[in-house]
Amino acid sequence: MRPGDHLAFREYPGLRLVASKSRHAWTYRYTHPDTGQQRQLGLGFWPAIGFGEAVDKWRTARNLRFRGVDVAQEKRAASQDRKARAIAVERRERYTCSFISQRYLAEVIEVHRKAKGATEARRMLERALRTVATTSANELTKAQARDVISSIAESAPRVAAMTRQELRGCWAYASDQGWIEEGRNPFAAKNLGGVFKAKSRERALQVAEVRALLQWMREPRAYSRTVADALELVLRTALRSGEVCAMQVGDFEEREGVLWLHIPGERMKEGRAHLVPLIGRARTIVEDRIRGAKCFLFPARDGETSIAQKVLGVEVYAHSGRSEARAYVGNRTCPVNDWAPHDLRRTARTLLAELGCPFEVAELILAHALPGVAAVYNRAKYEAEKVIWLGRLNDQLDELGGAATPSHKSADKRPRRSRRQVPKHQDASATAV
16 A cells, blocks of 8 residues: 555445555544534554454444444543643642742743842742742642741741742743643732731931941951941942942042942942942042952952842841840840941931932932933933032041041031042032032
């Protein structure tokens, strides 16, 4: 038989042997009683199935058809059912909670987020799913999902809220990829595990607290030099603590007697490059740390990366007097209560406002976008004004901290404008702001 040929058997209506390029197949062809359409049922392949076995299969199928059964449709439905069961088994055995979370981290989080945010997301998800890592993601119940969130909320409600949102995105991505049933998301409920109303921090240190903190940080057995330097730079530059920790030797440039810190956009929260003048004690700290530094001013123990932002928060907490951990029992207690590293940035902004710093200048010092149409039309960089107002801020901090050499000196407590710092054509605008 050549491809396309077939044999029919008069004694067995509908039984055929059909030849193709690679094999010969036994089939049963019949007419559907309701639609009149031709249907065909595969009975197997020759020579694995001989003529006698093929006749037996034909007879069974023909008897079923006479009883009103669409045998081809029945076989197709059985095949689909087997495939569905196989897919369910694969989902259960392969697509575990650990599997989909790792794929979500690798394909979504680590592609679209900065390294710091991706690292925190990985730590958060791996911690949350530790007890259900081997559970099928498709079979994770809402009750199990609630227990995951509730266990975190017992000690960290804010973290629980962020974890819930991250897991919701993880399961939605798994559904999009076909790893779990479409629309199945046990973390989709808005208040799963509880209602977590995280109150945003509004803490800014009072002047007396700033004085006490600066003086305490220079005393023995206070913060380590690394942490103290980083915290003081946050206060003196109004940078985010993460931006301070990530400072690199190549980020600095001296122009007209001013040392400038240039942070590239990829290391900034909003993706915009930022330029900050380092005045007085801030410059001293940076220059002291640059000496001998290979790359990072605040290197981690491995020497290849910078310290993590949370290192500052951990040490502040270790000296807060609120921890019962044995490791912190012998630590001296900071005289300033209830504060976090980011509060120093808010404190710097408050002190600038109290000194009279114009809104636009203060916001650009913090690398904030100006509100409304000002962000579109006001393209001024205010570099000279940054020097002036950060100089005034550092003067005040020097007085509060008891520094021997303030960054600027003047009888009326206001820094004189240097010709090198403020170009002549900018005198009028500097006075106006």
